[in-house]
Amino acid sequence: MRRSASKKPNQPNSVTSSATDLSRSASSxxxxxxxxxxxxxxxxxxxxxxxxxxxxxxxxxxxxxxxxxxxxxxxxxxxxxxxxxxxxxxxxxxxxxxxxxxxxxxxxxxxxxxxxxxxxxVPSNFADFYAYAFRYCLTEEKQKSIDVETICQLLDIVLGSTFRAQVDYFVDYLKIQNDYKVINMDQWMGFYRFCNEISFPDMTNYNPELAWPLILDNFFEWMREKQA
Missing domain, CATH: 1.10.238.10 (EF-hand)
Structure with a gap:
């Protein structure tokens, strides 16, 4: 009886392996x-x-x-x-x-x-970008807030093209009010939430009882007086 030829174990295809190595090298x-x-x-x-x-x-x-x-x-x-x-x-x-x-x-x-x-x-990215814009403008290590004048300029750059009316009115309010000289991150993010959630300019769905920064409650009252 003829002995059957023994099979050699599978060997990697040297040509394919060389091509892969060359591709990786070229990519690197x-x-x-x-x-x-x-x-x-x-x-x-x-x-x-x-x-x-x-x-x-x-x-x-x-x-x-x-x-x-x-x-x-x-x-x-x-x-x-x-x-x-x-x-x-x-x-x-x-x-x-x-x-x-x-x-x-x-x-x-x-x-x-x-x-x-x-x-x-993209909305999820823009929320992160909006928060980043505030942090980027903090010029000192332990600084927690930004002066109102700079905030007005930053709002115009970051939100002006998307929420023109809201930004214009809020900037006007910030310039005439005397209670706030600086704005903190909570107030900054609160205004972005305001722009996204509150109908404008009627603001009929704004509820001061909810957890809004006080500055937005004041802005709401100022807007109501203007509309009256």
């Missing part, structure tokens, strides 16, 4: 080159001594992006970076945002801004 090299370009772009705006992008560098960046320094998309870019200090971008923050946006050139970054705005406008 591509990622490294992308990061190098992101770093080179950072260096165009970073202060050579502090190694961060400071207010002067941000002004230059805005000019090359063809947007105003007060454009909401610059604040959105800071949100994407998770930038911790107003007016300053570190290399790690810059890398975080530009890698996520797949923007390793100025042209790509300019084209990425509209997509970034769409991302931020």
């Amino acid at each position: 090299k591509g990622s490294t080159k992308e990061m190098d370009r992101i770093d080179q772009l950072f260096n165009q705006y970073a202060n050579t001594s502090s190694r961060v992008i400071d207010p002067e560098g941000i002004e230059k960046l805005c000019s090359n992006l063809e947007v105003s320094h007060t454009d909401i998309r610059i604040l959105m870019l800071a949100w994407k970076m998770k930038a911790e200090k107003q007016g300053y971008f570190t290399l790690d923050e810059w890398r975080r945002a530009l890698k996520s946006l797949r923007a390793d050139t100025m042209r790509k970054l300019r084209k990425a801004l509209p997509e970034l705005e769409k991302e931020v406008r």
Whole structure:
């Protein structure tokens, strides 16, 4: 009887394995080159001594992006970076945002801004962005509140395009009232909730008995007097 040929154990396909290794190597090299370009772009705006992008560098960046320094998309870019200090971008923050946006050139970054705005406008993201905008404007480590004048400007930038009437009236109220010189995070977030939940300008569904910040109760009373 002829002995049956013994089967060899399955061996990895050397061609497939080599192709996979080459693909991974190419991907790794591509990622490294992308990061190098992101770093080179950072260096165009970073202060050579502090190694961060400071207010002067941000002004230059805005000019090359063809947007105003007060454009909401610059604040959105800071949100994407998770930038911790107003007016300053570190290399790690810059890398975080530009890698996520797949923007390793100025042209790509300019084209990425509209997509970034769409991302931020998603309601769940916008709530986080709105809270971030307040924290970003805290200029000192233990600061808990922001002066009314700055709040008025920030409201116009962050909410003006979405809740124009509410922002205009609230800003008018903030400018004429004398009870509050600063606004805290609870009051800031309360106004965002107000914009989303309360019918305006009639405000028929506003209930002062609910847990609203006192400043909004006062704003409600001021609006009722104006309407009367």
